[in-house]
Amino acid sequence: MSKNVKPFVVKTDANMDMLRHVQEELDTVARSFTTPDDSESTLIEHVPDADVLVTCYAPVTRKIIEAGGNLKGIVMWGVGYDHIDLVAAGKHGIPVVNCPNYGSQTVADHAFALLLNLARRVGELDREMRQSEWLWPHRKYMGTDVHGKTIGIIGLGKTGAAMAQRCVGFGMEILVHDPYVGKIPEDLKRAGFASLENIFDKSDFISVHCNLTCETENIIDASLLARLKPSAFIINVARGRVIEEPALIEALKNSRIAGAGLDVFSEEPLPADHPFLSMKNVLLTPHFAYFTREADIRLDKECLQAIKNILAGNPLPSLVDISNQAMPANDIFT
Known part of the structure; x- marks a missing residue:
C-alpha cells in the first residue's frame, strides 16, 4: 500500500x-x-x-x-x-x-429495571389494566418486596459490580460467583462469595453478567435451576447460551420458578414461535440493555x-x- x-x-x-x-x-x-x-x-x-x-x-x-x-x-x-x-x-x-x-452502568440499569418489573409485576399490571380499565388488589396481582431479599450475581466484572451497587442501595443481601475475581470491592460490603449451588439454594433473584466462553456456556443448567425457590426470578443481560434454555423453558412452563427477565437469547432474533413469547411470567426485551x-x-x-x-x-x-x-x-x- x-x-x-x-x-x-x-x-x-x-x-x-x-x-x-x-x-x-x-x-x-x-x-x-x-x-x-x-x-x-x-x-x-x-x-x-x-x-x-x-x-x-x-x-x-x-x-x-x-x-x-x-x-x-x-x-x-x-x-x-x-x-x-x-x-x-x-x-x-x-x-x-x-x-x-462504555455501558456497564447502562446495562446494570436495565438489569435492575427487569428485576423491579418482575418483583412488582409492572408489565402484567400494565397489560391487564389496559384491558380492564381498572384492577382491584386481588392476590393474583400481588408483588414481592426487594428490600431484604437475596440476589445471586453470576459474574462480578464491570456490569456485575454495577448491578451489585444498585442492590446495595435497595438493601439486598448479595451473593457472588466469579472464579476470576479474588476480592469483593470495598463499596460492596453486603456482598460475599459463594458457590453456584449455594447461590441457587439461597437466592430470591439471580442476575447473570458473565461473558459467554467455553467455561460458561450452559453453566446454568437444569440441576441449578432445580435448586431455586419457586418464588425466585432469574435475569439475564449477558448471553443467552449461558443458561441452558430448554431447561429454563421447562422451569418457567411448570412454575418451578416465579419468572424471568431476559434481554438475551440462545438464538437472536427470537423465532416467532418461541415459547418465551407466550409466557406471562417472562419479561422480554430484544437485546437492548446497552441501548441508550x-x-x-x-x-x-x-x-x-x-x-x-x-x-x-x-x-x-x-x-x-x-x-x-x-x-x-x-x-x-x-
Missing part, C-alpha cells in the same frame, strides 16, 4: 450504523466501508484489503479471518465476542479488541480509540485473552 493511502476499515452490521457519532474523526485516520450484508461470502469479498474489521453481530468465521491477509485487528463494537472465531484469530496473530467500558443515547455515543468513542490504537501499533487495553476465553468451534465457525 502506498504511504499516501489511508488504512482501510471495514464495518459489518449496516443496520447498526456503527461509529456514526465519530465518522468525521474516523475519516481523518482511515477510509471506511460498510458491507451491504453480513453473509460469509460478502465479508470474504471485502475483508482482504481491510486493516481493521469492526463488527457487532455478524459472525466472523475462520474463513473470513483467513481471507483477511492484511488484518491488523478485529474490533467488537460492544462487549461480547462469542460470534468471533477467537481460535482462528489467535492462530493468525490477529488481536481481537472489545469495548468493555449516552451509551451509544460512548461506545462509538471507545471503538474509535481501539481502531486508532490498532493502526498506530499502540498497547490495546481491552485486548481479549484468546487463550483463556475462546469458544470451541461450533456451527457458525466453518
Whole structure:
C-alpha cells in the first residue's frame, strides 16, 4: 500500500450504523466501508484489503479471518465476542479488541429495571389494566418486596459490580460467583462469595453478567435451576447460551420458578414461535440493555480509540485473552 493511502476499515452490521457519532474523526485516520450484508461470502469479498474489521453481530468465521491477509485487528463494537472465531484469530496473530467500558452502568440499569418489573409485576399490571380499565388488589396481582431479599450475581466484572451497587442501595443481601475475581470491592460490603449451588439454594433473584466462553456456556443448567425457590426470578443481560434454555423453558412452563427477565437469547432474533413469547411470567426485551443515547455515543468513542490504537501499533487495553476465553468451534465457525 502506498504511504499516501489511508488504512482501510471495514464495518459489518449496516443496520447498526456503527461509529456514526465519530465518522468525521474516523475519516481523518482511515477510509471506511460498510458491507451491504453480513453473509460469509460478502465479508470474504471485502475483508482482504481491510486493516481493521469492526463488527457487532455478524459472525466472523475462520474463513473470513483467513481471507483477511492484511488484518491488523478485529474490533467488537460492544462487549461480547462469542460470534468471533477467537481460535482462528489467535492462530493468525490477529488481536481481537472489545469495548468493555462504555455501558456497564447502562446495562446494570436495565438489569435492575427487569428485576423491579418482575418483583412488582409492572408489565402484567400494565397489560391487564389496559384491558380492564381498572384492577382491584386481588392476590393474583400481588408483588414481592426487594428490600431484604437475596440476589445471586453470576459474574462480578464491570456490569456485575454495577448491578451489585444498585442492590446495595435497595438493601439486598448479595451473593457472588466469579472464579476470576479474588476480592469483593470495598463499596460492596453486603456482598460475599459463594458457590453456584449455594447461590441457587439461597437466592430470591439471580442476575447473570458473565461473558459467554467455553467455561460458561450452559453453566446454568437444569440441576441449578432445580435448586431455586419457586418464588425466585432469574435475569439475564449477558448471553443467552449461558443458561441452558430448554431447561429454563421447562422451569418457567411448570412454575418451578416465579419468572424471568431476559434481554438475551440462545438464538437472536427470537423465532416467532418461541415459547418465551407466550409466557406471562417472562419479561422480554430484544437485546437492548446497552441501548441508550449516552451509551451509544460512548461506545462509538471507545471503538474509535481501539481502531486508532490498532493502526498506530499502540498497547490495546481491552485486548481479549484468546487463550483463556475462546469458544470451541461450533456451527457458525466453518
